[in-house]
Amino acid sequence: xxxxxxxxxxxxxxxxxxxxxxxxxxxxxxxxxxxxxxxxxxxxxxxxxxxxxxxxxxxxxxxxxxxxxxxxxxxxxxxxxxxxxxxxxxxxxxxxxxxxxxxxxxxxxxxxxxxxxxxxxxxxxxxxxxxxxxxxxxxxxxxxxxxxxxxxxxxxxxxxxxxxxxxxxxxxxxxxxxxxxxxxxxxxxxxxxxxxxxxxxxxxxxxxxxxxxxxxxxxxxxxxxxxxxxxxxxxxxxxxxxxxxxxxxxxxxxxxxxxxxxxxxxxxxxxxxxxxxxxxxxxxxxxxxxxxxxxxxxxxxxxxxxxxxxxxxxxx
Numbered sequence: 001x002x003x004x005x006x007x008x009x010x011x012x013x014x015x016x017x018x019x020x021x022x023x024x025x026x027x028x029x030x031x032x033x034x035x036x037x038x039x040x041x042x043x044x045x046x047x048x049x050x051x052x053x054x055x056x057x058x059x060x061x062x063x064x065x066x067x068x069x070x071x072x073x074x075x076x077x078x079x080x081x082x083x084x085x086x087x088x089x090x091x092x093x094x095x096x097x098x099x100x101x102x103x104x105x106x107x108x109x110x111x112x113x114x115x116x117x118x119x120x121x122x123x124x125x126x127x128x129x130x131x132x133x134x135x136x137x138x139x140x141x142x143x144x145x146x147x148x149x150x151x152x153x154x155x156x157x158x159x160x161x162x163x164x165x166x167x168x169x170x171x172x173x174x175x176x177x178x179x180x181x182x183x184x185x186x187x188x189x190x191x192x193x194x195x196x197x198x199x200x201x202x203x204x205x206x207x208x209x210x211x212x213x214x215x216x217x218x219x220x221x222x223x224x225x226x227x228x229x230x231x232x233x234x235x236x237x238x239x240x241x242x243x244x245x246x247x248x249x250x251x252x253x254x255x256x257x258x259x260x261x262x263x264x265x266x267x268x269x270x271x272x273x274x275x276x277x278x279x280x281x282x283x284x285x286x287x288x289x290x291x292x293x294x295x296x297x298x299x300x301x302x303x304x305x306x307x308x309x310x311x312x313x314x315x316x
Contacts, residue, residue: 003028006063008056008078010034010043013095013121014069015133018048020166023135033059042130057085065158067119068094073233075102079109088113091155093162095119097182098237099146099175107148115155118146120178121168128226136167143168146175183241187234188249191242193223194231 005021007014010032018030032049033056034040040052053059060066060082068078075096086092092114096102099118106116122142143163147156163170173181200217203209235242259267 004063004065005030006060006066007032007049007069008034008059008066008082009069010039010048010052011069011130012127012132013123013137014067015043015046015048015130016123016135016137017067017069017095017166018043019046019133019135020138021162022047024165026165028064031059031063039130046130046133048130048133056081061085062087063090065162066090066092067162068092068096071230071233072096072098072102072237073230076105076109079105083109083111083114086111086114090114091158092116093119093159095121097186098234099144099178101237103146103148103175107150112150115151116148117151117155117159118144118148118175119159119163120144120146120182126223139167141168142171144173144178145170146173146178179238180241180244183238184245187238187242188245190223190226190231190234191246192249193221196220197224 005026005028007018007030010018011034014032014034018032021028021030029051030049032040032043032052033054034043034052037054040054043049044052056078063086066082066086068075070078075094079092082092090113092106092110093116094102094106096118097120099120103116103118106118110116120143121138122144123137124141125137145156145159145163147159160170200206200209200213256270258264259270
């Protein structure tokens with residue numbers, strides 16, 4: 001297997017992945033591709049990749065591991081484009097936050113000599129763009145791992161080796177369950193921030209009200225920033241889960257509205273419970289997750305080699 005890793009998409013996640021792999025001193029050439037030439041050039045400048053290639057096919061040619069760090073709606077066409085050019089035994093992964101459609105696209109597009117192992121790093125700091133890329137982004141974070149039904153054991157070891165090398169903790173989860181959970185804790189907050197903007201900035205009093213909007217308001221609105229089309233894509237791909245979570249949130253808001261209107265004595269307990277739940281979540285890091293998963297990780301001396309050697313056997 002060729003000692004080459006290809007990262008397609010060199011934004012916040014893709015460039016950070018390259019930096020993390022370089023920091024881990026992976027004994028493989030890291031080649032990057034991005035549709036924006038200035039982004040690709042900056043990735044090379046900051047040391048996230050050894051070299052870049054403007055041509056997608058050339059970038060993935062002879063790679064042992066290909067990681068797609070691109071918008072989810074670009075996954076299908078990209079998988080179809082690279083499929084005929086991937087060498088037998090190649091392992092393909094991704095970092096998209098919606099897994100059911102991506103795994104379906106990979107299954108339909110990739111030849112049986114190539115394994116797909118889906119991935120989704122749950123990074124602690126939201127961001128966008130290569131300017132925010134950092135080699136420590138994945139340290140201590142949960143990294144969802146979702147192998148396709150046809151993925152070889154060696155391919156899974158390859159991705160687990162990568163996850164371990166960048167300092168993350170692997171978390172095996174069913175694709176449908178993943179999309180439901182992420183819909184509630186990742187996609188839903190984006191929608192709530194958007195709704196807050198609509199409710200406040202759309203008020204007739206906004207011209208004067210905005211003068212008293214402080215840090216709390218700014219933090220809540222931070223998630224409203226982002227590419228609008230990407231938000232539309234999330235709503236399309238995870239529609240059923242988002243509709244369900246929005247309904248649950250609407251019901252919780254209505255209950256809270258009623259209790260405030262009635263001056264309910266239950267308000268104190270509600271706020272205390274919410275604060276305690278937040279504190280518990282902050283205390284429960286990935287290091288406290290099921291330790292059984294750690295037994296599946298390669299040994300330290302073996303994990304880096306498996307990044308490009310693990311998927312060496314084509315599926316039959």
